[in-house]
Amino acid sequence: GAGVSQSPSNKVTEKGKDVELRCDPISGHTALYWYRQSLGQGLEFLIYFQGNSAPDKSGLPSDRFSAERTGGSVSTLTIQRTQQEDSAVYLCASSSGVAGGPRGTGELFFGEGSRLTVL
Amino acid sequence: DAKTTQPPSMDCAEGRAANLPCNHSTISGNEYVYWYRQIHSQGPQYIIHGLKNNETNEMASLIITEDRKSSTLILPHATLRDTAVYYCIVRVNNYGQNFVFGPGTRLSVLP
Numbered sequence: 001g002a003g004v005s006q007s008p009s010n011k012v013t014e015k016g017k018d019v020e021l022r023c024d025p026i027s028g029h030t031a032l033y034w035y036r037q038s039l040g041q042g043l044e045f046l047i048y049f050q051g052n053s054a055p056d057k058s059g060l061p062s063d064r065f066s067a068e069r070t071g072g073s074v075s076t077l078t079i080q081r082t083q084q085e086d087s088a089v090y091l092c093a094s095s096s097g098v099a100g101g102p103r104g105t106g107e108l109f110f111g112e113g114s115r116l117t118v119l
Numbered sequence: 120d121a122k123t124t125q126p127p128s129m130d131c132a133e134g135r136a137a138n139l140p141c142n143h144s145t146i147s148g149n150e151y152v153y154w155y156r157q158i159h160s161q162g163p164q165y166i167i168h169g170l171k172n173n174e175t176n177e178m179a180s181l182i183i184t185e186d187r188k189s190s191t192l193i194l195p196h197a198t199l200r201d202t203a204v205y206y207c208i209v210r211v212n213n214y215g216q217n218f219v220f221g222p223g224t225r226l227s228v229l230p
Contacts, residue, residue: 004162033217033218035220042220042221042222042223043163043206043220045217045218045219045220048217056217059217091162091163093162093163093218107153107165107168108155108163108165108218109165110162110163110164111162112161112162113162
Protein backbone atom coordinates (compact mmCIF):
# COMPACT_ATOMS: atom_id res chain seq x y z
CA GLY A 1 0.00 0.00 0.00
CA ALA A 2 0.91 3.64 -0.21
CA GLY A 3 1.20 4.20 3.50
CA VAL A 4 1.64 2.43 6.82
CA SER A 5 -1.41 0.34 7.54
CA GLN A 6 -2.50 -0.70 11.03
CA SER A 7 -5.26 -3.02 12.15
CA PRO A 8 -7.58 -3.10 13.88
CA SER A 9 -8.27 0.61 14.00
CA ASN A 10 -10.28 0.10 17.18
CA LYS A 11 -10.23 -2.75 19.66
CA VAL A 12 -12.28 -3.10 22.81
CA THR A 13 -11.36 -5.98 25.06
CA GLU A 14 -11.93 -7.22 28.57
CA LYS A 15 -9.27 -7.10 31.22
CA GLY A 16 -7.18 -10.25 31.18
CA LYS A 17 -7.64 -11.03 27.49
CA ASP A 18 -4.80 -11.11 24.97
CA VAL A 19 -4.73 -8.77 21.98
CA GLU A 20 -2.73 -8.62 18.77
CA LEU A 21 -2.12 -5.44 16.85
CA ARG A 22 -0.81 -5.54 13.31
CA CYS A 23 1.37 -3.13 11.36
CA ASP A 24 2.03 -3.32 7.63
CA PRO A 25 4.86 -0.88 6.81
CA ILE A 26 5.54 0.89 3.56
CA SER A 27 6.98 -1.59 1.08
CA GLY A 28 10.77 -1.63 1.19
CA HIS A 29 11.08 0.13 4.53
CA THR A 30 13.57 -1.75 6.67
CA ALA A 31 13.02 0.04 9.97
CA LEU A 32 9.80 -0.32 11.95
CA TYR A 33 8.84 1.36 15.23
CA TRP A 34 6.04 0.88 17.74
CA TYR A 35 4.90 3.72 20.01
CA ARG A 36 1.90 4.15 22.25
CA GLN A 37 0.04 7.28 23.22
CA SER A 38 -2.25 7.43 26.19
CA LEU A 39 -5.06 9.99 26.21
CA GLY A 40 -3.64 13.49 26.34
CA GLN A 41 -0.08 12.24 26.62
CA GLY A 42 2.97 12.24 24.37
CA LEU A 43 4.38 9.35 22.37
CA GLU A 44 6.02 6.57 24.36
CA PHE A 45 8.58 4.46 22.51
CA LEU A 46 8.02 0.70 22.79
CA ILE A 47 10.26 -1.20 20.37
CA TYR A 48 12.23 -0.79 17.17
CA PHE A 49 12.99 -3.32 14.40
CA GLN A 50 15.71 -3.26 11.81
CA GLY A 51 14.74 -6.00 9.40
CA ASN A 52 13.46 -8.87 11.54
CA SER A 53 15.64 -8.15 14.55
CA ALA A 54 14.83 -5.81 17.41
CA PRO A 55 18.00 -4.00 18.54
CA ASP A 56 16.02 -1.83 20.94
CA LYS A 57 13.28 -3.33 23.11
CA SER A 58 13.91 -0.95 25.96
CA GLY A 59 10.49 0.65 25.86
CA LEU A 60 8.37 -2.45 26.36
CA PRO A 61 6.65 -1.70 29.70
CA SER A 62 6.42 -5.28 30.96
CA ASP A 63 6.87 -8.91 29.95
CA ARG A 64 3.19 -8.95 28.95
CA PHE A 65 4.25 -7.01 25.85
CA SER A 66 6.03 -8.66 22.94
CA ALA A 67 6.49 -7.95 19.26
CA GLU A 68 7.76 -9.78 16.25
CA ARG A 69 8.43 -9.00 12.64
CA THR A 70 8.57 -11.59 9.89
CA GLY A 71 9.93 -11.37 6.39
CA GLY A 72 11.21 -7.89 7.09
CA SER A 73 7.68 -6.62 6.61
CA VAL A 74 4.59 -7.09 8.78
CA SER A 75 4.93 -6.69 12.53
CA THR A 76 2.63 -7.86 15.31
CA LEU A 77 2.50 -6.34 18.79
CA THR A 78 0.99 -8.72 21.33
CA ILE A 79 -0.28 -7.72 24.75
CA GLN A 80 -1.06 -10.61 27.08
CA ARG A 81 -3.43 -10.44 30.03
CA THR A 82 -4.42 -6.87 29.22
CA GLN A 83 -4.86 -4.34 32.01
CA GLN A 84 -6.84 -1.12 32.03
CA GLU A 85 -3.63 0.92 31.98
CA ASP A 86 -2.84 -0.63 28.60
CA SER A 87 -5.64 1.45 27.07
CA ALA A 88 -4.01 3.77 24.53
CA VAL A 89 -3.48 4.39 20.85
CA TYR A 90 -0.71 2.15 19.54
CA LEU A 91 1.16 3.77 16.66
CA CYS A 92 3.42 2.08 14.15
CA ALA A 93 5.93 3.87 11.93
CA SER A 94 8.38 2.80 9.26
CA SER A 95 11.47 4.33 7.76
CA SER A 96 13.48 3.65 4.65
CA GLY A 97 16.96 4.89 5.43
CA VAL A 98 19.10 7.29 7.32
CA ALA A 99 19.12 11.04 7.06
CA GLY A 100 21.61 12.20 4.50
CA GLY A 101 21.98 8.73 3.07
CA PRO A 102 21.21 7.60 -0.46
CA ARG A 103 18.08 5.71 0.47
CA GLY A 104 15.99 8.33 2.14
CA THR A 105 15.75 11.12 4.66
CA GLY A 106 15.42 8.90 7.68
CA GLU A 107 11.98 10.31 8.34
CA LEU A 108 9.29 8.24 9.98
CA PHE A 109 6.00 7.54 8.28
CA PHE A 110 3.25 6.83 10.79
CA GLY A 111 0.08 4.83 10.49
CA GLU A 112 -3.21 6.06 11.92
CA GLY A 113 -2.89 3.87 14.98
CA SER A 114 -4.87 1.17 16.74
CA ARG A 115 -7.02 2.44 19.58
CA LEU A 116 -7.13 -0.13 22.38
CA THR A 117 -9.69 0.09 25.15
CA VAL A 118 -9.46 -2.37 28.02
CA LEU A 119 -12.64 -2.56 30.08
CA ASP B 120 14.75 11.07 27.78
CA ALA B 121 14.02 13.76 25.22
CA LYS B 122 17.04 15.94 24.50
CA THR B 123 14.96 18.96 23.58
CA THR B 124 12.90 21.56 25.39
CA GLN B 125 9.94 23.37 23.87
CA PRO B 126 7.30 25.73 25.23
CA PRO B 127 4.16 23.77 26.10
CA SER B 128 1.84 25.98 24.10
CA MET B 129 1.70 28.91 21.68
CA ASP B 130 -0.97 30.91 19.88
CA CYS B 131 -0.71 32.39 16.41
CA ALA B 132 -3.11 34.50 14.35
CA GLU B 133 -4.29 32.98 11.10
CA GLY B 134 -2.23 34.25 8.16
CA ARG B 135 0.69 35.25 10.31
CA ALA B 136 4.00 33.44 10.64
CA ALA B 137 4.25 30.90 13.44
CA ASN B 138 7.73 30.64 14.96
CA LEU B 139 8.19 27.58 17.16
CA PRO B 140 11.40 27.47 19.20
CA CYS B 141 13.33 24.43 20.35
CA ASN B 142 16.36 24.23 22.63
CA HIS B 143 18.80 21.35 22.20
CA SER B 144 21.85 22.58 24.06
CA THR B 145 23.43 19.12 24.39
CA ILE B 146 23.16 18.24 20.71
CA SER B 147 26.07 16.24 19.31
CA GLY B 148 27.84 16.99 16.05
CA ASN B 149 26.25 14.02 14.28
CA GLU B 150 22.69 14.59 15.48
CA TYR B 151 20.05 15.90 13.15
CA VAL B 152 17.14 18.10 14.19
CA TYR B 153 13.75 16.74 13.09
CA TRP B 154 10.33 18.35 13.34
CA TYR B 155 7.06 16.46 13.34
CA ARG B 156 3.51 17.52 14.05
CA GLN B 157 0.45 15.65 15.24
CA ILE B 158 -2.99 16.88 14.39
CA HIS B 159 -5.68 15.65 16.75
CA SER B 160 -6.41 11.92 16.47
CA GLN B 161 -3.92 11.39 13.65
CA GLY B 162 -0.46 9.83 13.50
CA PRO B 163 2.50 12.24 13.59
CA GLN B 164 3.54 13.80 10.29
CA TYR B 165 7.08 14.63 9.22
CA ILE B 166 7.69 18.31 8.52
CA ILE B 167 11.38 18.96 7.98
CA HIS B 168 14.85 18.10 9.25
CA GLY B 169 18.35 19.54 9.13
CA LEU B 170 21.90 19.14 10.38
CA LYS B 171 23.41 22.61 10.46
CA ASN B 172 22.21 24.54 7.44
CA ASN B 173 18.85 26.24 7.29
CA GLU B 174 16.31 24.20 5.36
CA THR B 175 13.08 25.05 3.56
CA ASN B 176 10.40 22.91 1.98
CA GLU B 177 6.80 23.34 0.93
CA MET B 178 5.59 23.08 4.51
CA ALA B 179 8.04 25.10 6.59
CA SER B 180 11.47 26.54 7.16
CA LEU B 181 13.97 25.37 9.74
CA ILE B 182 16.47 27.84 11.14
CA ILE B 183 19.34 26.31 13.15
CA THR B 184 21.63 28.59 15.13
CA GLU B 185 25.31 28.57 14.31
CA ASP B 186 26.18 26.79 17.57
CA ARG B 187 23.33 24.32 16.85
CA LYS B 188 22.03 24.63 20.40
CA SER B 189 18.63 25.82 19.29
CA SER B 190 16.39 25.95 16.27
CA THR B 191 13.16 27.54 15.10
CA LEU B 192 10.46 26.04 12.92
CA ILE B 193 8.70 28.67 10.86
CA LEU B 194 5.27 28.22 9.31
CA PRO B 195 5.20 31.30 7.06
CA HIS B 196 1.43 31.75 6.76
CA ALA B 197 -0.32 29.75 9.43
CA THR B 198 -3.80 28.40 8.73
CA LEU B 199 -6.39 26.89 11.05
CA ARG B 200 -5.32 23.45 9.78
CA ASP B 201 -1.87 24.02 11.23
CA THR B 202 -3.31 23.72 14.75
CA ALA B 203 -1.43 20.72 16.15
CA VAL B 204 1.23 19.55 18.59
CA TYR B 205 4.69 20.17 17.14
CA TYR B 206 7.58 17.95 18.19
CA CYS B 207 11.27 18.81 17.93
CA ILE B 208 13.57 15.76 18.03
CA VAL B 209 17.33 15.32 17.82
CA ARG B 210 18.58 12.03 16.52
CA VAL B 211 21.84 10.47 15.46
CA ASN B 212 22.00 9.55 11.83
CA ASN B 213 22.06 5.77 11.91
CA TYR B 214 19.68 2.86 11.92
CA GLY B 215 20.14 2.02 15.57
CA GLN B 216 18.68 5.19 16.94
CA ASN B 217 15.20 5.71 18.14
CA PHE B 218 13.09 8.85 17.71
CA VAL B 219 12.35 10.16 21.20
CA PHE B 220 9.29 12.38 21.29
CA GLY B 221 8.97 14.92 24.10
CA PRO B 222 5.72 16.67 25.04
CA GLY B 223 6.03 19.13 22.14
CA THR B 224 4.40 22.53 21.66
CA ARG B 225 0.66 22.78 21.23
CA LEU B 226 0.15 25.45 18.55
CA SER B 227 -3.28 27.01 18.32
CA VAL B 228 -3.93 29.05 15.18
CA LEU B 229 -6.66 31.55 15.94
CA PRO B 230 -9.07 33.05 13.39
